[in-house]
Amino acid sequence: xxxxxxxxxxxxxxxxxxxxxxxxxxxxxxxxxxxxxxxxxxxxxxxxxxxxxxxxxxxxxxxxxxxxxxxxxxxxxxxxxxxxxxxxxxxxxxxxxxxxxxxxxxxxxxxxxxxxxxxxxxxxxxxxxxxxxxxxxxxxxxxxxxxxxxxxxxxxxxxxxxxxxxxxxxxxxxxxxxxxxxxxxxxxxxxxxxxxxxxxxxxxxxxxxxxxxxx
Amino acid sequence: xxxxxxxxxxxxxxxxxxxxxxxxxxxxxxxxxxxxxxxxxxxxxxxxxxxxxxxxxxxxxxxxxxxxxxxxxxxxxxxxxxxxxxxxxxxxxxxxxxxxxxxxxxxxxxxxxxxxxxxxxxxxxxxxxxxxxxxxxxxxxxxxxxxxxxxxxxxxxxxxxxxxxxxxxxxxxxxxxxxxxxxxxxxxxxxxxxxxxxxxxxxxxxxxxxxxxxxxxxxxxxxxxxxxxxxxxxxxxxxxxxx
Numbered sequence: 007x008x009x010x011x012x013x014x015x016x017x018x019x020x021x022x023x024x025x026x027x028x029x030x031x032x033x034x035x036x037x038x039x040x041x042x043x044x045x046x047x048x049x050x051x052x053x054x055x056x057x058x059x060x061x062x063x064x065x066x067x068x069x070x071x072x073x074x075x076x077x078x079x080x081x082x083x084x085x086x087x088x089x090x091x092x093x094x095x096x097x098x099x100x101x102x103x104x105x106x107x108x109x110x111x112x113x114x115x116x117x118x119x120x121x122x123x124x125x126x127x128x129x130x131x132x133x134x135x136x137x138x139x140x141x142x143x144x145x146x147x148x149x150x151x152x153x154x155x156x157x158x159x160x161x162x163x164x165x166x167x168x169x170x171x172x173x174x175x176x177x178x179x180x181x182x183x184x185x186x187x188x189x190x191x192x193x194x195x196x197x198x199x200x201x202x203x204x205x206x207x208x209x210x211x212x213x214x215x216x217x218x219x220x221x
Numbered sequence: 222x223x224x225x226x227x228x229x230x231x232x233x234x235x236x237x238x239x240x241x242x243x244x245x246x247x248x249x250x251x252x253x254x255x256x257x258x259x260x261x262x263x264x265x266x267x268x269x270x271x272x273x274x275x276x277x278x279x280x281x282x283x284x285x286x287x288x289x290x291x292x293x294x295x296x297x298x299x300x301x302x303x304x305x306x307x308x309x310x311x312x313x314x315x316x317x318x319x320x321x322x323x324x325x326x327x328x329x330x331x332x333x334x335x336x337x338x339x340x341x342x343x344x345x346x347x348x349x350x351x352x353x354x355x356x357x358x359x360x361x362x363x364x365x366x367x368x369x370x371x372x373x374x375x376x377x378x379x380x381x382x383x384x385x386x387x388x389x390x391x392x393x394x395x396x397x398x399x400x401x402x403x404x405x406x407x408x409x410x411x412x413x414x415x416x417x418x419x420x421x422x423x424x425x426x427x428x429x430x431x432x433x434x435x436x437x438x439x440x441x442x443x444x445x446x447x448x449x450x451x452x453x454x455x456x457x458x459x460x461x462x463x464x
Contacts, residue, residue: 015464019464025383025415026384033350
């Protein structure tokens with residue numbers, strides 16, 4: 007995987023943030039440690055960042071900074087799930103999931119009295135992929151199963167959701183972040199998304215609408 | 222949801238004499254003799270006056286070292302004070318760290334306020350809000366702090382500094398004292414980056430900042446600044462550039 011890198015200097019020029027801000031965000035874990043890539047250059051060591059990831063992240067931090075404190079922001083970007091309790095009505099009312107996805111969820115896992123963030127995330131991912139037309143209902147069922155039984159093992163660490171289809175047979179995978187994987191040439195990779203992506207969006211969605219998030 | 226398990230009853234552990242023990246959960250741990258602990262230690266306070274050889278990790282609210290020792294595992298504590306000699310082989314995460322003795326940390330050091338009067342070597346990165354030293358430091362990683370205050374006595378090295386405000390000054394003392402065995406007071410670094418930079422007696426490859434002051438005794442290969450650059454006549458600067 008060859009990555010497009012941006013140097014620290016270029017990044018600061020482009021975004022207009024200062025060294026102090028950059029380092030403060032690093033301390034607050036708004037920018038993950040792995041994104042600081044050290045390489046040697048003509049002036050000695052120089053730090054680079056993955057361009058595709060850092061630019062949208064800085065943009066988000068700058069745009070959300072006014073509403074949220076840095077610690078709250080760190081919470082949004084952390085792949086770990088906090089505690090949240092939402093019931094069925096709230097989920098629908100806040101546009102987090104549609105009725106159809108809820109029904110599918112109930113078929114697989116039954117109906118809990120309320121949904122915690124882990125379960126809400128499953129619903130959210132399911133709903134997004136269904137609505138985007140990326141998966142079928144039958145695949146949605148598989149997705150709920152794989153997330154229900156295995157997502158907790160990642161315990162706040164980054165992980166990727168992968169859907170592979172071969173000759174119409176779908177397979178869902180949850181893969182620890184940063185791992186390489188290869189499949190045979192007939193297999194088609196349909197979805198390959200880091201789950202943090204969904205976690206971030208979901209946390210913002212809940213936060214915006216005043217969901218009860220406890221530390 | 223939380224704390225289904227009942228809190229364990231915490232006893233005190235006192236070691237005076239020579240003894241080997243497994244780790245465990247304690248309230249106050251006091252080591253006056255020579256102790257070897259073969260497991261993990263979870264306690265409220267840990268006080269070492271003798272010698273401690275520790276194989277596992279330590280979790281404690283307060284750690285005070287007057288003697289010497291080694292801890293192999295990671296250390297998590299609110300306040301750590303080291304007046305003796307200590308080697309920490311894992312990472313250290315704490316709120317406050319005070320070192321007046323000598324200590325060596327082989328992992329990464331994370332804290333809120335770090336104050337060093339003695340001698341400290343850290344192999345990993347150092348991350349904190351306020352970093353203050355009047356001692357002798359050797360940091361092999363990146364020092365990332367909100368404010369960095371360094372008062373120079375002898376030679377200190379930090380590979381890279383990234384901060385909001387940095388202040389490096391020499392301490393005025395007698396003429397002859399400047400020629401100590403450790404060499405004159407100096408800070409050596411590869412890269413120093415920050416918004417407000419004030420340097421004296423510093424040797425660096427690269428200094429980048431918004432408002433930069435390069436004072437007496439400095440030897441800087443390249444300075445990049447955004448708003449202002451002031452230099453002392455006694456400073457050597459290879460190249461300076463406004464970006």
